[in-house]
Amino acid sequence: MVSDASRSGAARGWRRRASGIREVEHQVRIRGIPLWVWAVAALLYAGMAAAAIELAWNRAIDALAEAGAHQLDLYGASLKSELGRFEMMPAIVARQDSVRALLNAGPHASPALVQGVNTYLEAVNQEAGSVAVDVIDLQGSVIAASNWNQPLSFVGTNVSYRPYFKDALARGNGRFFGIGTNTGIPGLYFASAVRDRGKAIGAAAVKISVDELESAWRRPNEAAMVIDHNGVIVISTVAAWKFTALRPITSEQQREIQASRQYAGRLVEPLQYRRIGEWGASAWLGRFPDPRRPGHTTRYLAMSRPAPQAGDSIMVLLDVAGARRQQELALGFVTGGFLIAGLYALYAVQRRRTIAEKLKAQDALRRANDELEATVAQRTAALTQTNERMQQEIVERKRTEERLRESQQEVVHAGKLAVLGQMAAGLTHELSQPLVAIRTLCDNARTFFERDQPAHAITNLERVSRLVDNMATLTGELKAFARKPVVERVAVSLNEAVAHARLIYDARIRDEAVQVDVRIAPGTLVCAEASQLQQVIVNLLGNALDAVREQEQRVITLEATESVDNSRVLFSISDSGTGIAPEVLEHLFEPFVTTKPRGHGLGLGLAITSRIVEAFGAKISAANRDEGGARFNIEFASAKGVVDGR
Known part of the structure; x- marks a missing residue:
């Protein structure tokens, strides 16, 4: 038999070798994770953070450019209206x-x-x-x-x-x-x-x-101006920039300006700004003097287009500070995600080490039992003690797993809030057309009041009120992605809902020479909620107008047919556009899926429309027509039985 001294020496040698191995492993690991894993994680974080920052910047600037285009439309219309009064x-x-x-x-x-x-x-x-x-x-x-x-x-x-x-x-x-x-x-x-x-x-x-025009154009975080053919700012919401030049003035131009006394003998000085980058074909980024803080500059997104006055142009500058905040928010989301992933990884490694140590303890116990021929009582006491420790570790492990599940639920909740935050940005796309209609109706109402025609003006204001009510209804649709709303279905006239949608887009239909054919029999009633049905048709008609905008033949057809037993009504809207790509068609009603160019929509319109239609108990589908273009079909429950008392 081996003596006790020999067994003790062997045990000490084994412990020294194990200690040496652990020291070598510690040199290439941090908290049990190899250095190359940490390096890969750092590179992945840097890449995803850079991509998120870039994506947030692009989306924010695209949204800003879209808002700037609408502002230019409004400023051009107001300038043309103001000049037309006196020309x-x-x-x-x-x-x-x-x-x-x-x-x-x-x-x-x-x-x-x-x-x-x-x-x-x-x-x-x-x-x-x-x-x-x-x-x-x-x-x-x-x-x-x-x-x-x-x-x-x-x-x-x-x-x-x-x-x-x-x-x-x-x-x-x-x-x-x-x-x-x-x-x-x-x-x-x-x-x-x-x-x-x-x-x-x-x-x-x-x-x-032009003082009243400048006052009407003033908005926070924005500057608007009119630039003449010499490049001189003649109308500006920033008083300090007036009669300065955006491009160099030649000596010949200076002589002509002085000869005509255009600026009462003033020498035109250049505006000290710097162009720092392009953004698409119609916008650019630049740094302009900050009128509120002398000696400082502010970064703007600049957009311009020709003015109604020949040779002049209108320019709008939009502060990009909001885009910087979007970048910071995106970086925060990426950093938070990586921190959560890192904590989970550390927990997994620690758990693995705990299990390994338990296995080592069990091996040592078996070796000790083999080497020491202890009494049954001693072996039983040792096993009992080990079992108690294992029970305590199991209880601790269950507590740790419960905490992990709670952390995962918090991550899912944070993801929901992030999606809802992105959906809120889609309101810009969905509210743009009603806002243009409201502006047009208000301008007409003012004209009617000036002409002493209050009845016409009151009619326009009533239309504005209805549009505002519909916009308020639209903002409530953001909740549809978080929970299913309670909808009271009643008998609604399909003809009135279509007429409401045509009224919103009346100016656009007329300006773009779109032929809109309505083939709906009078008295067609469906089970729905009036304001939400109107919003559904507004969304579909707006998409159809976008689809035919670049086509030679611009035709949109709205029709409704009843089933043989008068229990269902099939409503469809079709266009003469280019149709929907097959890879997009199967995901068309999912959030953030869109066929429009970047900066022209977030892909929320059809997703909201689908949720509204489902709340009616109806079905919506889309397909490409054989003769070209797309067709959207909605199968409603007919409301004739409700009206007739059946």
């Missing part, structure tokens, strides 16, 4: 017999004639709300003006050097933006030639102020 005024004044008589009489005009023309111009100016209305002879002298009785009267002022006067005599009409030499007030001038027997005998001019 014909000089021509109307030029047709007055008294104005022609005054110009023909010249210096020999009677005081009564001069007084009559001055009074007429004063009345026209007050009625139109312009700054001044003038009559100018062939030598460029103002011989009658609306402000004839004011201290800074224009009567006697010579404006022969002004381009609007020269253009009016040469081409029949003129247009010019400049600072008044008498008042120092900037404004826009319109002029028309006064003709007698086909010959120009003078000109009529009107000056309007």
